[in-house]
Amino acid sequence: MKKLVVIGAGMASGRLLEQLFEAAPGEWHVTLFNAEPRGNYNRLMLSPVLSGEKTYEQIVTHDADWYAAHGVDCRFGEPVVRIDRANRAVYSNSGGAPYDALVIATGSAPFIIPVPGSDLPGVVTYRDLEDTNAMIEAGIAGKDAVVIGGGLLGLEAAAGMAARGASVTVVHLMGHLMERQLDPAAGYLLQRDLERRGIKVHCKGATKAILGHGRAEAVLLEDGTVHPADLVCMAVGIRPEVRLANDAHLEVERGIVVDDALRTSDPHIFALGECVEHRGQVFGLVAPLYDQAKVLARTLLGEEAAFRPVQTATKLKVTGCDLYSAGDFAEGEGREDIVFRDPGRGIYKRLVLENDRIIGVVMYGDTADGNWFYGLMKDETDIGEMRDTLIFGPAFQGGTALDPMAAVAALPPEAEICGCNGVCKGTIVAAVQGGAHTLDAVRACTKASGSCGTCTGLVEQVMKLTLGDGFVAPAPAGMCKCTDHSHEDVRRLIKSMGLKSIPAVMQELGWKTVGGCHSCRPALNYYLLAEYPLDYQDDRQSRFVNERNHANIQKDGTYSVVPRMWGGVTTPQELRAIADAAEKYAVPMVKVTGGQRIDLLGVRKQDLPHIWADLNAAGLVSGHAYSKGLRTVKTCVGSEFCRFGTQDSTGLGIRLEKLLWGSWTPHKVKLGVSGCPRNCAEATCKDVGVICVDSGYQISVAGAAGMEVKETEPLASTPCEDEAVEIITAFIQLYRENARYLDRPYKWVAKVGLDWVKEQIADLLTRRALVERFEISQSVYRRDPWAEHSTTTETPRWAPLADLTLEAAE
Amino acid sequence: MTVFIDIGALEDIPRQGARVIRTAQGCVAVFRTLDDRVFALDDRCPHKGGPLSEGIVHGDRVTCPLHNWVFDMNSGAAQGADEGAVRTWPVRVEQGRVLISAELVSRPRAA
Numbered sequence: 001m002k003k004l005v006v007i008g009a010g011m012a013s014g015r016l017l018e019q020l021f022e023a024a025p026g027e028w029h030v031t032l033f034n035a036e037p038r039g040n041y042n043r044l045m046l047s048p049v050l051s052g053e054k055t056y057e058q059i060v061t062h063d064a065d066w067y068a069a070h071g072v073d074c075r076f077g078e079p080v081v082r083i084d085r086a087n088r089a090v091y092s093n094s095g096g097a098p099y100d101a102l103v104i105a106t107g108s109a110p111f112i113i114p115v116p117g118s119d120l121p122g123v124v125t126y127r128d129l130e131d132t133n134a135m136i137e138a139g140i141a142g143k144d145a146v147v148i149g150g151g152l153l154g155l156e157a158a159a160g161m162a163a164r165g166a167s168v169t170v171v172h173l174m175g176h177l178m179e180r181q182l183d184p185a186a187g188y189l190l191q192r193d194l195e196r197r198g199i200k201v202h203c204k205g206a207t208k209a210i211l212g213h214g215r216a217e218a219v220l221l222e223d224g225t226v227h228p229a230d231l232v233c234m235a236v237g238i239r240p241e242v243r244l245a246n247d248a249h250l251e252v253e254r255g256i257v258v259d260d261a262l263r264t265s266d267p268h269i270f271a272l273g274e275c276v277e278h279r280g281q282v283f284g285l286v287a288p289l290y291d292q293a294k295v296l297a298r299t300l301l302g303e304e305a306a307f308r309p310v311q312t313a314t315k316l317k318v319t320g321c322d323l324y325s326a327g328d329f330a331e332g333e334g335r336e337d338i339v340f341r342d343p344g345r346g347i348y349k350r351l352v353l354e355n356d357r358i359i360g361v362v363m364y365g366d367t368a369d370g371n372w373f374y375g376l377m378k379d380e381t382d383i384g385e386m387r388d389t390l391i392f393g394p395a396f397q398g399g400t401a402l403d404p405m406a407a408v409a410a411l412p413p414e415a416e417i418c419g420c421n422g423v424c425k426g427t428i429v430a431a432v433q434g435g436a437h438t439l440d441a442v443r444a445c446t447k448a449s450g451s452c453g454t455c456t457g458l459v460e461q462v463m464k465l466t467l468g469d470g471f472v473a474p475a476p477a478g479m480c481k482c483t484d485h486s487h488e489d490v491r492r493l494i495k496s497m498g499l500k501s502i503p504a505v506m507q508e509l510g511w512k513t514v515g516g517c518h519s520c521r522p523a524l525n526y527y528l529l530a531e532y533p534l535d536y537q538d539d540r541q542s543r544f545v546n547e548r549n550h551a552n553i554q555k556d557g558t559y560s561v562v563p564r565m566w567g568g569v570t571t572p573q574e575l576r577a578i579a580d581a582a583e584k585y586a587v588p589m590v591k592v593t594g595g596q597r598i599d600l601l602g603v604r605k606q607d608l609p610h611i612w613a614d615l616n617a618a619g620l621v622s623g624h625a626y627s628k629g630l631r632t633v634k635t636c637v638g639s640e641f642c643r644f645g646t647q648d649s650t651g652l653g654i655r656l657e658k659l660l661w662g663s664w665t666p667h668k669v670k671l672g673v674s675g676c677p678r679n680c681a682e683a684t685c686k687d688v689g690v691i692c693v694d695s696g697y698q699i700s701v702a703g704a705a706g707m708e709v710k711e712t713e714p715l716a717s718t719p720c721e722d723e724a725v726e727i728i729t730a731f732i733q734l735y736r737e738n739a740r741y742l743d744r745p746y747k748w749v750a751k752v753g754l755d756w757v758k759e760q761i762a763d764l765l766t767r768r769a770l771v772e773r774f775e776i777s778q779s780v781y782r783r784d785p786w787a788e789h790s791t792t793t794e795t796p797r798w799a800p801l802a803d804l805t806l807e808a809a810e
Numbered sequence: 811m812t813v814f815i816d817i818g819a820l821e822d823i824p825r826q827g828a829r830v831i832r833t834a835q836g837c838v839a840v841f842r843t844l845d846d847r848v849f850a851l852d853d854r855c856p857h858k859g860g861p862l863s864e865g866i867v868h869g870d871r872v873t874c875p876l877h878n879w880v881f882d883m884n885s886g887a888a889q890g891a892d893e894g895a896v897r898t899w900p901v902r903v904e905q906g907r908v909l910i911s912a913e914l915v916s917r918p919r920a921a
Contacts, residue, residue: 515826515844518866518873518880541826545864545875553875557861801829801840802817804915 004028004300005090005097007080007244008105012273012289014040014061016103019297021070027301030072031097033090036128037077039067044286044420046132050160056129073097083248085266101268101300104245104256108238108274108284113148117210122217123232126157138231141165141709146219146229148207150177152314154235155194159321161233162199165709169227170194171205171219173236181314181325185341186348186364193321193346198711202227240275240282255282260306262296272296278307286420287312313374313419315367324370327377328352329360340391349391356384369393371458375415408461417462418455423448425462432466439463480519482511487740491527500532502539518544523741526628529664530736533777546626550785551608554601559608561587561600562625563615564661567635567653567673568596577618585611595632595670597623606799612786613795621661621784628742629664630671630732633657634682638675638692647692649675652721659725660732662782663774666739666748669732684712687745688728697724701731701757702749710746713754716761730767733774734760812900814909820846821906828863828872833914838899839863840908841883843870849883850901850910856894 004020006013009032020028032039045059067074078092089098110125112118124134140161147158150172162168170177176187177194191201206222210232219227240255251257251265255277262270262278273289276282283289288309298305313326329352340349345365351373352360358377363370372394376383383390394410411417413426423446436442442459443449449456464471478484485493490509499505502524506516516524521542528536546552551559563578578598582590588602603611612622624631633656636642638649653673660671672683673690683689685705689712691698696719700712716727734757739748749757760766788794823829823842830837830853837853839862847870853863860876870883880889886896900911 514869515867517868517871518878521866521868541824541867544866549864553861553864555858555876557859557864797822797829800832800837801822802831804815804817804831804833 001029002027002100003031003098004101004103005031005033005099006103006105007033007090008107008273008275009034009036009038009040009062009074009076010105010107010273011040011043011061011286012107012293013103013105015290015293016105016272016296017062017070017072019294020300023297024301025070028101030070031075031099032067032072033075033078033080033092033097035077035079036130038129039063039074039076041129043128046126046129047156047160049129050126050132050135050157051163052136053163080244083244083269085248085269088268099268101270103296104264104269104271104275105273106241106244106275109241110234111237111239112234113207113236115207115209117212117216118234120210120212121215122212122230123210123234126153126233126235127238135161135231135233136164140231143167143230144228145169145231145233146171146227147233147235148219149235149237150174150201150203151180151235151237152178154233155190155321157233157235158194158199159197161231162197166231167198167200169200169202169229171202171207171221171227173204173206175203177201177203178323178325181362182323182364183329183350183362185350186323186325186362189346189348189364190321190323238274238284240277242275245271245275253277253280260295260308261299262292262307263299270296270299278309281309283309285312285314287422290420290422310378313361313370315370315419322365322367324363324367325361326370326374327358327360329362335359338387338391351391353383356382356387358383371416371419371455372411374419375411378416379414408458409465417458418446418448418450421447421450428459428462429466432463437463437467437470479523480517482506482513482516482520483509485509487523490524491531494527494531500528500535501537502528502542516542522547526664526666526741529781530777533780547628549605549608550612550622550624550626550789551603552626556602558602558604560625561603561608561611561615562593562597562623563620564623564657565597566657567633567650569635569650569654570597574618574620577615577620581611581614584614593625593632595623595625596634597625597632599625609786609790609795609798613790616784616786616790622786624661627664628667629662629669630657630660631668633660633671633673634686635673636675636680638673642675644678645675645692646694647675647697647721649673649681649690649692652690652692652697652724653681655721655725656728659729659778662784663732663736663778664781665732665736666741667744669735669745671728685709686712688712688731690724690728695719697721699724699727699731702746702754704744704746706744708746713749715754715758726767726771727761729774730761730770731757733770733777736774736777737770813912814900814902815912815915817908817910819906820848820903820908823848823908826867828865828867830861830863831910831914834917835914837861837863838910838914840901840910841867841872843867843883846903848901848903848908850899851881851883851886852897852899854896855879855881856888856896857892862896 040062042059042061048054080090080092082091089096110127125131141164143166145161145166145168147154147170150170158168158170176184177190208222209220210216211218211220216229216232219229242252242256245252245256256264256271256275258264258271258276258278264271272292292307295305295307315324334354336353338351347365350362351358357380361373411425415425417425427446428448431442431446436445449459479487499508505524522544525539525542529538540548582600585607587600591599593599633653635650635653639645639647669687671688672681672686674681674683675692677691685703689700698717699715701715703712704710718724735745817831825842826844828839828841830839838850839853841849853861855862855874857879858876860874862872862874864875865872871880873880879892881896886898888894902909
């Protein structure tokens with residue numbers, strides 16, 4: 001077997017190996033060196049890893065099994081240090097490998113701008129998994145981060161860090177973001193959307209220095225601005241990694257110079273990927289690299305092939321920022337523009353024409369027709385005939401109706417669907433006709449939508465067109481393995497079919513298991529009690545242990561007991577009662593919670609009704625510190641004592657807690673009320689937060705301070721306390737009626753949109769009806785659970801049924 | 811032959827629930843299903859020692875309250891991807907009374 005040595009296990013060389021093994025298995029024995037201690041993974045997916053949406057394992061392209069199956073000798077974590085051209089061998093520090101053919105695929109290195117402080121700890125780049133993990137491990141939630149560079153990579157890094165809870169500023173040298181792909185108008189829309197998502201953008205910002213003692217603390221710009229920065233990410237560009245080639249005296253310009261067959265100046269050495277320079281051009285996007293891999297595979301198999309770079313389109317993988325750009329859109333003589341703007345919806349489309357041919361496309365906000373324009377551009381189609389309606393896309397050509405499928409149906413077979421992998425519509429159609437009837441199958445045999453995934457919807461549409469009714473788009477997932485109905489469907493059917501018990505739901509909706517499971521039963525119990533508060537009998541056995549026992553189970557099977565302290569206010573008598581109870585039941589730990597109350601930890605189950613009987617006698621009730629329901633209302637002292645307080649925040653907090661307590665909700669609900677904008681009650685990371693100001697009450701919702709950290713968003717302001725209470729009650733009821741079980745308010749609001757929530761609350765009739773329904777439910781649930789559990793008949797049920805150890809002793 | 815002893819009335823155990831008995835061999839959870847079958851398992855999940863008696867009972871399965879391991883109460887075997895088993899004990903119902911194996915009265919024999 002001939003020996004092929006590959007230096008670098010990136011996406012380009014990975015694709016080369018796939019092509020090689022597929023076309024001629026057994027022809028080459030491959031030794032694969034990689035400086036990173038791992039094989040090929042999908043670098044395009046680093047931003048979802050950074051934002052926490054994916055894990056490294058989910059973005060692995062080639063795992064150990066794959067390399068083993070193809071007999072690849074993997075030398076990962078072994079950087080090659082020398083190429084011996086005379087003897088055709090490469091060397092790492094731990095050994096060598098001879099080659100008949102050598103492929104250099106060393107990729108690129110991030111460019112570090114040489115300003116003072118750029119070598120401080122806390123300054124990172126964003127190229128590989130190490131960089132990504134460094135950012136994740138820096139624990140950036142709540143910290144300041146500065147990204148230098150407002151290009152594709154920089155913005156993905158910024159969005160990822162923002163998703164992790166960092167306060168991010170993007171510093172960009174040019175006048176608008178992504179200036180290589182976007183014109184100023186689209187750049188502006190992008191900047192506006194990013195700013196709405198809390199990312200600050202500083203354009204025309206030239207970095208002068210990175211400041212800090214021992215580690216990065218701030219970024220100083222030439223204009224004197226200082227942006228605080230616990231973490232600085234440099235994403236200003238890349239340069240081809242050519243050191244090995246230089247040392248081996250290969251011809252190197254900006255990159256390693258290759259001919260059309262990807263051959264370097266040494267006929268036995270080839271180069272591939274971001275490290276090459278072909279006809280004066282270097283490459284950074286994945287599509288041309290995959291084309292190179294195809295060409296090089298054929299070259300290595302002795303076939304004629306030539307690499308011809310084509311213009312590639314760019315998409316940004318930042319959720320909520322939909323942009324598309326391809327071709328050349330600089331203004332110039334003989335060039336004309338067709339522009340469509342819809343400021344209300346944030347849509348901008350621009351086509352650049354020359355001689356009735358499209359030469360550039362920039363789209364923002366609605367990019368559905370991007371591939372169609374790109375096809376016209378690539379094929380140099382004469383658009384003179386359809387110029388009047390061109391900007392409206394394929395659906396408007398030839399008078400066809402506005403069918404969502406029409407756009408895809410109108411595409412010719414050679415139209416490109418997947419830009420990353422260069423898969424055209426015809427290839428997908430052929431794969432489907434060849435038996436690939438699921439998205440996964442299509443991905444497996446064509447790679448369409450397998451890299452960045454943004455074309456998944458299009459691929460599904462092509463499948464649907466090909467299969468007709470035979471194609472079933474992936475349905476929303478069932479609640480659990482017991483049913484194919486989604487949470488939303490089940491909830492709708494409970495209402496429309498009048499189902500009033502868990503067995504009725506399981507029977508009528510065809511549950512596949514007997515008695516459901518630990519996942520669906522608590523959800524059904526909640527949906528039923530929320531829909532029928534007066535009729536439905538709460539099913540204690542369908543509740544998770546904490547709600548069944550009205551206490552939080554601990555790792556050793558004991559429980560924690562948390563009495564309610566309204567608004568965090570207590571009295572000497574209450575404290576005395578708590579202290580007495582703690583001593584009487586030998587409570588191992590007494591701890592103050594983050595929700596302004598006292599936790600008694602380590603109580604045995606059989607003691608729970610007794611300790612609560614004592615606490616009840618002192619007027620204390622359950623704090624529901626265990627429930628998917630109202631937890632705490634955290635307050636500051638407000639105008640009662642504080643010299644800055646503007647309203648009685650403590651009083652409002654107590655009023656809200658007395659109103660809302662005992663209510664069951666899809667997930668836990670925490671409130672905060674601060675007496676002034678200094679926000680001592682930390683209200684702006686709660687599910688509902690109130691900030692008191694001189695003019696009244698600012699109500700914001702959908703905050704989070706758990707696995708995710710998120711600031712609340714403004715819901716409404718009112719000068720009147722009564723109205724504030726009404727708005728908050730209506731919001732809670734809206735959440736109770738509409739959210740999926742186990743979605744916190746911030747997740748639910750993200751799904752339905754804050755605007756929709758605002759509409760419901762703003763409409764006075766809707767708001768009052770919500771409050772009324774909440775009150776009906778509270779007429780049943782606003783009570784202390786222990787009153788019924790610490791009775792003489794119930795108390796024995798909390799103890800063991802029998803004690804056989806006593807019999808043993810006899 | 812297994813000798814059984816009375817531990818209480820079936821009605822003392824909630825349907826789709828459990829009660830604990832203390833025994834010479836540790837705590838044992840006695841479960842009652844929706845259709846009034848009973849099962850007895852060690853009240854200790856092999857994963858992290860969670861009290862299975864506090865788990866949600868569904869069909870003849872129980873889910874550990876600490877980390878959602880699911881056990882088949884017939885065999886005591888963990889279901890799905892988890893591996894492990896809980897010891898089961900002979901238990902039966904006669905005339906509304908729950909009877910359990912008398913071997914729980916004696917201490918485990920040294921191995």
